[in-house]
Every structure is written in C-alpha cells, then in structure tokens.
Amino acid sequence: MADYKLMKGNEAIAEAAIRCGCDAYFGYPITPQSEVLETLMARKPWDETGMIVLQAESEVAAINMVYGGAGCGKKVMTSSSSPGISLKQEGISYIAGAELPCLIVNVVRGGPGLGTIQPAQSDYFQSVKGGGHGDYRLIVLAPASVQEMYDFVNLGFELAFKYRNPALILSDGVIGQMMEKVQLGSYKPRLTNEEIVARYGSWATTGKTHDRPRNIITSLDLDPYRQEQFNLKLQKKYREIEEKEVRFEKIACDDAEYLLVAYGSASRICQKAVDLAREKGIKVGLLRPITLFPYPTKAIREMLGQVKGILAVEMSAGQMVEDVRLAVDGKVKVEHFGRMGGVIATPNEVVAALEEKIIKG
Amino acid sequence: MTEEIIIAGFGGQGVLSMGKILAYSGIMQDQEVAWMPSYGPEMRGGTANVTVILSDMRISSPILQEFDTAIILNQQSMDKFEKMLKPGGVLIYDPNGITRPPQRTDISIYQVEAVEEATRLKNAKTFNMIVLGAFLKVKPIVKLENVTKGLEKSLPQRHHHLIPMNKDALTRGMELVKQIR
Numbered sequence: 001m002a003d004y005k006l007m008k009g010n011e012a013i014a015e016a017a018i019r020c021g022c023d024a025y026f027g028y029p030i031t032p033q034s035e036v037l038e039t040l041m042a043r044k045p046w047d048e049t050g051m052i053v054l055q056a057e058s059e060v061a062a063i064n065m066v067y068g069g070a071g072c073g074k075k076v077m078t079s080s081s082s083p084g085i086s087l088k089q090e091g092i093s094y095i096a097g098a099e100l101p102c103l104i105v106n107v108v109r110g111g112p113g114l115g116t117i118q119p120a121q122s123d124y125f126q127s128v129k130g131g132g133h134g135d136y137r138l139i140v141l142a143p144a145s146v147q148e149m150y151d152f153v154n155l156g157f158e159l160a161f162k163y164r165n166p167a168l169i170l171s172d173g174v175i176g177q178m179m180e181k182v183q184l185g186s187y188k189p190r191l192t193n194e195e196i197v198a199r200y201g202s203w204a205t206t207g208k209t210h211d212r213p214r215n216i217i218t219s220l221d222l223d224p225y226r227q228e229q230f231n232l233k234l235q236k237k238y239r240e241i242e243e244k245e246v247r248f249e250k251i252a253c254d255d256a257e258y259l260l261v262a263y264g265s266a267s268r269i270c271q272k273a274v275d276l277a278r279e280k281g282i283k284v285g286l287l288r289p290i291t292l293f294p295y296p297t298k299a300i301r302e303m304l305g306q307v308k309g310i311l312a313v314e315m316s317a318g319q320m321v322e323d324v325r326l327a328v329d330g331k332v333k334v335e336h337f338g339r340m341g342g343v344i345a346t347p348n349e350v351v352a353a354l355e356e357k358i359i360k361g
Numbered sequence: 362m363t364e365e366i367i368i369a370g371f372g373g374q375g376v377l378s379m380g381k382i383l384a385y386s387g388i389m390q391d392q393e394v395a396w397m398p399s400y401g402p403e404m405r406g407g408t409a410n411v412t413v414i415l416s417d418m419r420i421s422s423p424i425l426q427e428f429d430t431a432i433i434l435n436q437q438s439m440d441k442f443e444k445m446l447k448p449g450g451v452l453i454y455d456p457n458g459i460t461r462p463p464q465r466t467d468i469s470i471y472q473v474e475a476v477e478e479a480t481r482l483k484n485a486k487t488f489n490m491i492v493l494g495a496f497l498k499v500k501p502i503v504k505l506e507n508v509t510k511g512l513e514k515s516l517p518q519r520h521h522h523l524i525p526m527n528k529d530a531l532t533r534g535m536e537l538v539k540q541i542r
Contacts, residue, residue: 006381006396006514177400179381346422346424346425347422
C-alpha cells in the first residue's frame, strides 16, 4: 500500500511547495488559508531545502517580494484569501506585464469586502477575467480534492515557467480546511542560477554575463506602438495556452440528458447530486473544469448534441455561468444555481434546482 | 461501504482529533476518507463539529445534510444534528449536560457516560477515546489494530507513550456503551 498522509488542503499546498523545489514563499495570514504559512513555518524548510519562508508586513509587500524573486528566475509563491488577493492585484498585473512566472494561491472566502470567513467561489471573475488592470490572463487551476491541492502546486509552477506567466490555484475554504489522504511526491532539488538559464533561457536577472545584453525586468514601455506589439505577443501566448492546456473531467456523461457544470468544491457537491438524481431516474452528468483559464469551452460545446439543458452550479451569484453561456451560444438552456456569502449548497438543493430550472422550466 | 458521520460537541473536547484518528484508521485499511471541520469562531470556545466520511469508493460531497451516525456531546449539537440523521441511523450521546434527550423513534440510540468515566479515571483527555470506543462497539467499521496504527500516525512521536492509555480508554468505551432504544 502506498504511503498516504492525512492532510488539510492548506497543509498540502505547503508540503507540495517544499517538495517541488520552491525557492521562496512570501505571505500574510488570513482565514481560511493561514495553515499554509503556519505549516511552512513549522516545517522549517530553510533547514531542509534552503527554501525561504517569510511573513511579510502586508499582502502588498508579499506580492512585490514575489515579483522580485520571480524576476531572478526563482520559483516563488504566495497565498492568501479573497480580501488579501484583492490587495495583491496591482502586483499580479505587474508580474503578468513583466512576463514572469509565479504561483498564487487563493483560498476563497465569501465577499464582497471583508465578507465572511466561510467558503465561497465568488472570485471567479477576478481570477479568470483579470483582477488587476490591463489585458492579461492568469493560468487558473481549480482543485477539487486535497490531492489536487498538492499536485497543482507543481503543475502550476510548470505551466507558469513554460509560458512565463503567473499561475493561480483557485481553491476555497472547503478544500483548504478539509482533510483527505494525500500521496506525497519525492523531493525535487531547487535550481541553481546556471540550471535556471539552461532550462528557461536567459531572461532572468541572474547576473549579467559578457555574452548577452542586460536583462531588464519591467512592465513599462511608454511607446504605444511597442506596447501594442507586446500586447499582441501576450494575446498570442494566451491563445496558445487555450489551445494546449485545457483540462477537465467528465463524470457520468456518456448517457447524460442533462449536464451540471461545476468546479472545485461545488463539483464535489454536484458529484453527490448526480448520484441522487440518477436514483430518481434523471440522467445527468457532470463536467468539471480543472483549468478555468483556459476554459473547457470545446468540451462543453461537444455535449450540445446530447444534452437538453445545462445547470452551472457555483457558490456565487453566477460568474462561471457566463463562460458556459459563451460556449453554448444559445443552443440549449443554461441556468445558474448557487448559494452565496459562505453558505454551501447541499446536493439535494442542486437536484431540486436541476428539476425546477432545467427539467420543468 | 460508505459511512457518513457527524461528531459534535464543545471546542476542546477532542471532537476534531477524534475525527482525525477515525479518518487515519480508515486510511490504514485502504479506504477513502474525508474530514471536514467547522472552522472559524466555532473553534474558539463555542461548539465544534466535524464530518468524517469513510468509504470504499471515491468520496463525493464532504458537505452533507444527513448522516448515518451522529456522535453528540452537548445540547446544542443534539438540537442541531438529531434531526439530520437518516431513518435507521445511529445516535450516540453522552448524557452529561443533556437536558432534552433525543426524541426520534426511527433511529437507534446509545448512551456512553464518557465524561463520568474520564473523571473517574482522573484523565479528562481520555474522554474522546472513550466515546470513539463506544462508536466502534456499535459500528465496528474500522479494526482496532488499524485505530492503533491511526494513533501512531496522527500523534507525534513524543506522545507515543500515551497510546496504551488511549487503547485502554477505547476498551472502556466499548464496555460502557448501552443501547437506550
């Protein structure tokens, strides 16, 4: 039997960071993600791998430390929950504008404002449509289990470095606070400056050598024509990500006449709802987006010949449902069901909403 | 087999750690497990509860509205969770501090006087293991040897000398539990 550990989602993030060769974590505590920083401090990875863990004076400081570390080609990350992630938006936009890789984790709580400390999924727009200014995108991963919290740290870093773009893990209080069994990976060594250059190219400020021009990390270019060219380059990169990096999971979709679309913790609730609905004779399946940007638009479109209606289930007023509607383009009925403010929908409520809004309606 | 359990009481009674030991015991026998706590202000001296699911299959929702078993350790939790048991479900409670005992007739009800026994043993910290013992007598879903392994996994090495005491408490709970109806 494989060796499993029982861990909270937040603890899995911390453990994965240490094991995947992360160079530095900069953060600031906030419920419901404080265990990320707590676990890192308790594990003392600076003794083990040399990884730096620092509690910054604020979220704004933390994200700018990430900006600096990322500019040096280091594997750096931060984590927070909704209000803290809002504070980081300026830095995230700068990092995207400077084309730097980093990992950001948002363990979402109900909003707006300070809101509540209970779970929600109301930061979808902020994560997927660009929470900061400018035409940029994050690579957004949505874990639905503690194992995926663990696995997506490494995946997030890989994608971030592959595309020189910030990646974000969009989790919530359910997945962050829940304990499940996790299979841990082996330790990957942290990279040296030479290895960074060999693996990712020479864009990072690793110290100027005589055989190349000076590397400058900036998101500022005052010439509008050059800035437009840069934007076109970014857009080309995002189209490539949309082409190559879409991830999703289909559950009970083969014979489905109706479809639920849900990500993260809502997808877990929907899995149970699928079982309950099928006991009642309703043929329903679940499509779970794993990447939220890039969104599994084609996968939803491919279900259109088969299903009579789609219910998007989110712990929000209806944010991801807009992307479902864009994919469906009016061809079948799409409705939204969700609870807000930290209230979690129950599987029975999902089945009732499916019957009321899609099957009868 | 899927067993959906709610454990509910006061913060500090060991509710969350009891759930954790149960979850670890499930892992030791190769099951899927989920442990979903109440968190936030509830942790700080108020009521605390945790949902524990053990299953042979992939676990879907960690958020439940009905349970196979409710382990209830204070009146607030009785008021909240008695009605959330499935018909035919099992309710185990400590009568200490319970002023309104359970009313339902479509469930099995058991008592374990764990507070009294822990007081008699002069060791309040064994309370949650007495309760866990009572549960495992009623529903032997995990083998005792796997609970021991679970304890070894969930307790840091420096506390491993406490494992025999915890095993004794488990046994006491198994002896003490009695069916009411």
